[in-house]
Amino acid sequence: MTWTRHHVEVAETCDHNHPHTSHLTECIRVFIKDSYTSTFQSGSNDQMYGCMVSWGLGCIVFPLCLGVFQIGVFKPLLVTSSHVLSPAFGLCSVAVSGIATSVAVLATYSNCNVSEYRGLDVRFSDLVCYGVGSAAIFKLLRGKFASVLPSTILKPGAFAQRGIPATKNYASSGKKATLAAIGSRHGCHTCGKRRTAKSFIADHQPPLSLPKRTDILHTLSKFFRPHQSDYRFYPHCPSCSRVQMTYLGAMANQRTTSLTKGRVVRMDLNHIVTHATSLRLYHLYLPLPVIMAAAYNVCAG
Numbered sequence: 001m002t003w004t005r006h007h008v009e010v011a012e013t014c015d016h017n018h019p020h021t022s023h024l025t026e027c028i029r030v031f032i033k034d035s036y037t038s039t040f041q042s043g044s045n046d047q048m049y050g051c052m053v054s055w056g057l058g059c060i061v062f063p064l065c066l067g068v069f070q071i072g073v074f075k076p077l078l079v080t081s082s083h084v085l086s087p088a089f090g091l092c093s094v095a096v097s098g099i100a101t102s103v104a105v106l107a108t109y110s111n112c113n114v115s116e117y118r119g120l121d122v123r124f125s126d127l128v129c130y131g132v133g134s135a136a137i138f139k140l141l142r143g144k145f146a147s148v149l150p151s152t153i154l155k156p157g158a159f160a161q162r163g164i165p166a167t168k169n170y171a172s173s174g175k176k177a178t179l180a181a182i183g184s185r186h187g188c189h190t191c192g193k194r195r196t197a198k199s200f201i202a203d204h205q206p207p208l209s210l211p212k213r214t215d216i217l218h219t220l221s222k223f224f225r226p227h228q229s230d231y232r233f234y235p236h237c238p239s240c241s242r243v244q245m246t247y248l249g250a251m252a253n254q255r256t257t258s259l260t261k262g263r264v265v266r267m268d269l270n271h272i273v274t275h276a277t278s279l280r281l282y283h284l285y286l287p288l289p290v291i292m293a294a295a296y297n298v299c300a301g
């Protein structure tokens with residue numbers, strides 16, 4: 001199914017005197033209605049096959065692109081979900097992944113429908129539409145942009161919800177039960193594992209072995225919220241807990257050695273945990289940006 005002048009004419013002869021945005025909405029409505037009729041009611045197997053294959057490919061390519069960004073770009077650059085600019089980095093990652101996926105979907109659909117193949121014609125405005133549309137759908141599916149970045153075991157991770165107030169002591173049985181409920185619903189706060197994690201450990205954040213914070217932000221926070229606890233508990237899977245213990249142990253040894261030798265502690269990549277296979281609803285690719293771009297092109301003339 002491709003855009004024809006028919007869709008514009010139907011939209012233009014509509015009873016309402018639309019402003020531009022309503023006209024675009026009407027174009028999309030007519031396009032979806034005609035696509036549905038020609039694909040599913042006239043028995044066009046080629047088109048149905050093309051729709052299913054291209055959408056299926058999109059559902060694989062979108063999370064794959066996000067995973068490539070996470071492992072190949074953000075981890076080497078030491079940019080994690082707790083970085084102050086993580087929402088902006090996450091937004092860029094989602095938009096670029098959405099653009100790449102939409103182009104792949106469009107190319108696949110065109111190739112599957114040999115009778116309608118007219119070559120791939122993608123303009124700059126289409127790419128903008130793909131990026132903005134993908135980011136909007138990601139938010140509509142309740143995604144957090146920062147959550148597509150890797151986690152650090154030194155701070156609340158990419159899947160962290162609001163934690164439970166904690167002291168320096170171990171979690172009580174009541175708090176452990178609450179954390180187990182949070183973990184089974186939202187997953188390990190670092191790697192996002194839910195069903196594969198058999199049990200959850202109460203993770204102190206910030207870790208108890210780290211030096212106490214003395215920065216200006218922490219001082220201001222304590223001034224305005226003097227009764228707020230310094231620590232919070234988050235659910236941790238055994239695997240991330242092991243990574244944390246190993247890293248903090250090595251860091252403590254290194255700090256001792258460095259202090260004695262007068263050197264600064266060297267940070268490395270071992271405190272960063274990627275979670276490209278922990279998929280959520282917001283990793284689903286919906287081909288709406290491709291439809292929106294096609295509608296915009298027709299309306300813009």
Ligand SMILES: [Zn+2]
Nearest residue numbers: 188191237240
């Ligand atoms: Zn984990």
